[in-house]
Amino acid sequence: MADAQYAISQWHDTEEIYTRLRELVRQPIRPIRRDRMSEFLNYFETKCVCSKALTEEAKQYIPGGVQHNLAFNYPFPLAVGKAEGPYMWDVDGNRYIDFLQAGGPTVLGSNYAPVRDKVFELLQTCGPVTGLFHEYELKLAQLLCRLMPSIEMFRMLGSGTEGVIAAIRGARTFTGKKKVIKVGGAYHGWSDQMVFGLHVPGTGRMEAKGIPGGCTRDTQEFYPNDLGQLRRLMALNRLRGGTAAVIVEPVGPESGTRPVPRDFNQKVRELCDEFGALLIFDEVVTGFRLGLGGAQGYFGVKPDLTVFGKCITGGYPMAGGVGGRREIMMRFAAGIGGTGERAYVGGTLSANPLSCVAGYYALLEMERTNAPLIAGRAGDRLTKGLNEIITRYKLPFVAFNQGSIVHLETSGVMLLDFKNPLKLLREVKPRKHMMEEMGAAYMSQGLITLAGSRMYTSLADTDAVIDDALNRFEDVLSSVEGI
Numbered sequence: 001m002a003d004a005q006y007a008i009s010q011w012h013d014t015e016e017i018y019t020r021l022r023e024l025v026r027q028p029i030r031p032i033r034r035d036r037m038s039e040f041l042n043y044f045e046t047k048c049v050c051s052k053a054l055t056e057e058a059k060q061y062i063p064g065g066v067q068h069n070l071a072f073n074y075p076f077p078l079a080v081g082k083a084e085g086p087y088m089w090d091v092d093g094n095r096y097i098d099f100l101q102a103g104g105p106t107v108l109g110s111n112y113a114p115v116r117d118k119v120f121e122l123l124q125t126c127g128p129v130t131g132l133f134h135e136y137e138l139k140l141a142q143l144l145c146r147l148m149p150s151i152e153m154f155r156m157l158g159s160g161t162e163g164v165i166a167a168i169r170g171a172r173t174f175t176g177k178k179k180v181i182k183v184g185g186a187y188h189g190w191s192d193q194m195v196f197g198l199h200v201p202g203t204g205r206m207e208a209k210g211i212p213g214g215c216t217r218d219t220q221e222f223y224p225n226d227l228g229q230l231r232r233l234m235a236l237n238r239l240r241g242g243t244a245a246v247i248v249e250p251v252g253p254e255s256g257t258r259p260v261p262r263d264f265n266q267k268v269r270e271l272c273d274e275f276g277a278l279l280i281f282d283e284v285v286t287g288f289r290l291g292l293g294g295a296q297g298y299f300g301v302k303p304d305l306t307v308f309g310k311c312i313t314g315g316y317p318m319a320g321g322v323g324g325r326r327e328i329m330m331r332f333a334a335g336i337g338g339t340g341e342r343a344y345v346g347g348t349l350s351a352n353p354l355s356c357v358a359g360y361y362a363l364l365e366m367e368r369t370n371a372p373l374i375a376g377r378a379g380d381r382l383t384k385g386l387n388e389i390i391t392r393y394k395l396p397f398v399a400f401n402q403g404s405i406v407h408l409e410t411s412g413v414m415l416l417d418f419k420n421p422l423k424l425l426r427e428v429k430p431r432k433h434m435m436e437e438m439g440a441a442y443m444s445q446g447l448i449t450l451a452g453s454r455m456y457t458s459l460a461d462t463d464a465v466i467d468d469a470l471n472r473f474e475d476v477l478s479s480v481e482g483i
């Protein structure tokens with residue numbers, strides 16, 4: 001647990017963050033003043049004409065006109081023309097500081113040339129896919145085993161969602177048990193069994209439209225950080241098929257939006273051992289972003305299985321996989337002649353050479369440049385600056401970070417839960433709309449965030465980029481009502 005190798009310079013005071021978040025959610029919202037908001041929205045009408053035309057046309061052919069969950073739709077989506085390092089340009093030529101970073105995979109910054117060169121080289125020799133084995137599959141798997149001691153074998157798949165499906169299937173096959181427990185509010189992709197307790201803890205099947213009840217019958221959730229509830233569930237499960245696995249995002253649900261105390265993962269590990277369940281770390285976001293040893297290296301906790309996504313291909317397509325203990329991983333053995341013990345996984349494009357070469361060189365470059373650590377320090381600088389602005393303007397907002405994962409909570413919508421259903425029903429819409437407005441306001445000032453409340457920093461974020469971003473954030477945050 002040598003912190004010097006990791007993006008997190010110091011684990012935050014989790015209790016203090018929750019105290020501030022609870023206070024934020026207790027208060028009425030503090031949106032941007034209406035006159036200023038009109039000015040911010042006017043930017044889109046006057047400066048983003050080509051984006052508007054393109055995405056309007058797209059509405060006729062694509063449901064909602066936009067396909068990516070993280071694309072920002074308010075007041076309308078932007079169409080991107082170019083991305084490079086810390087910046088993104090829209091099709092109208094406007095430049096933005098890009099803290100979306102594609103939702104997390106590009107710790108080296110966007111369109112990083114040394115990795116792109118290796119991808120071109122491979123495309124010129126064998127193209128993106130052959131259906132047969134390629135040496136880069138081996139190289140990537142070997143590299144993962146070197147970087148993370150819990151990974152004894154690795155199976156590459158098409159996405160984080162697929163990695164989670166495989167991990168759960170493998171856990172059930174290996175343990176012969178049924179139930180899978182997740183943390184309420186956590187996101188583990190969109191498979192039938194994991195659209196459960198999504199975003200808002202305690203909401204169970206609320207988002208599970210089109211998913212038969214049977215698919216989520218063996219999925220359970222517990223309130224964030226409530227280890228007592230987890231223990232009770234696992235004890236009860238002994239009478240109803242047993243707990244196959246507990247799956248966690250190691251920094252907390254929604255990439256640490258609801259952060260964990262530092263010893264949380266160790267305690268979940270102990271409960272899993274006590275009840276004979278597997279511990280699955282979903283490192284889709286944290287894997288390599290927190291450090292090349294992942295969150296498991298930082299916390300010093302060894303999961304049985306680890307799910308990968310995003311950074312595993314450095315931002316190139318088909319990013320997903322699962323790795324872990326050899327005897328569990330052997331349940332995914334491919335090829336003809338299955339034993340009946342096999343947990344079925346597949347995918348025409350899984351482990352294609354393009355994804356593997358990109359991941360292999362991206363991880364090597366991250367190691368060579370110390371990218372996770374540098375991105376983490378940029379996250380620290382951004383968080384410190386945001387908190388200074390918040391203090392200076394006496395705002396109730398909360399900024400905190402886990403290295404290069406930076407949270408800026410202004411509306412508190414992500415902190416509502418089902419323990420107070422009336423408040424949830426009454427406030428979810430206005431708080432969500434405020435978050436949308438904040439995201440649009442940041443964008444009008446040249447800042448792209450993830451849904452107006454999260455920022456991913458990268459190797460490309462120099463002090464000058466962060467300081468420029470802070471000035472832009474201040475233009476928005478100083479326009480809030482009541483200052």
Ligand SMILES: Cc1ncc(COP(=O)(O)O)c(C=O)c1O
Nearest residue numbers: 159160161187188189284285309
């Ligand atoms: C923690 C976590 N798990 C799983 C997923 C799903 O990964 P993918 O979008 O590659 O299916 C995500 C995606 O954001 C994630 O953040």
